[in-house]
Amino acid sequence: MIGDRLSQAMNEQIKNELESYYIYLSMSAYFHSLSLDGMGHWMRCQAHEEMIHAMKFFDHLVDRGGKVELLNLQQLKTDWSSPAEAFQDAYQHEQFITGKINELTTIAREEKDYASEPLLAWFSDEQIEEEASTGKIADEMTMIGDDKSALLMLDRELAARAFPAGSPLDPLAYKAE
Ligand SMILES: [Fe+2]
Ligand SMILES: [Fe+2]
Known part of the structure; x- marks a missing residue:
């Protein structure tokens, strides 16, 4: 069974991840606009x-007898002054999340909660990727500057990202053919 301290921190992290979901969905709407x-x-x-x-x-909380508590999500930024600013924010947000994963890892070690190690190691690896992908696009945005055709080229390139199979956010999953 998971202890209270780590359980509480994981509930905070569920909130952080759901806020990330919300931020990126907001950014998605911004780009479509x-x-x-x-x-x-x-x-x-x-x-x-x-x-x-x-x-x-x-x-993880369910499997280990912890209590899932869905906390209130914060009202976050919903508008950006430029595409570059949005990707810069995404990169900064991923660095913030990396810090949170590090804090969770510290708590797990202090509490000697070895059962959470594989999960937290997975998240540490994932954060390397998340920082790399958002950081790279943020850098490319800086290089693009005011060049509209370069911006459109990057837009075409980012259109190629694939949805994981069965994603409920994939329009193909809910739009009639
Ligand atoms: Fe995440
Ligand atoms: Fe992320």
Whole structure:
């Protein structure tokens, strides 16, 4: 059974992951409003991943006899001054989440909760990828500057990201053919 301290921290992390889901969905809407549909799609895939992250902690708590408590989500930013700013925010947000995963790992070690180690190690690896992908696009946005054709090229490139199979956010899952 999982202890109270780690249980509480994981409930906080479910909230952080769901807020990530919400932020990226907001960013998706922002990009679609600019007709940057590839970026809108990329952010929607990103949002999907965050929901899965929340559910990984949810399942871990359920499996280990912890109590899942869904906390209130914060009202977060819903508008950005440029596509570059949105990706910069995404990169900063992933760094914030990495810090949270590190805190969870510290708590798990202090509490000698060895059963959570594989899950937290998975999240540490995942955060390397998350920082790398958002950081790379943020850098590319800086290089693009005011070059509209370069922005459109990147938009086309980001449109190629695939939804994981069976994602409820994939329009194909709910739109009639
Ligand atoms: Fe996440
Ligand atoms: Fe993430």
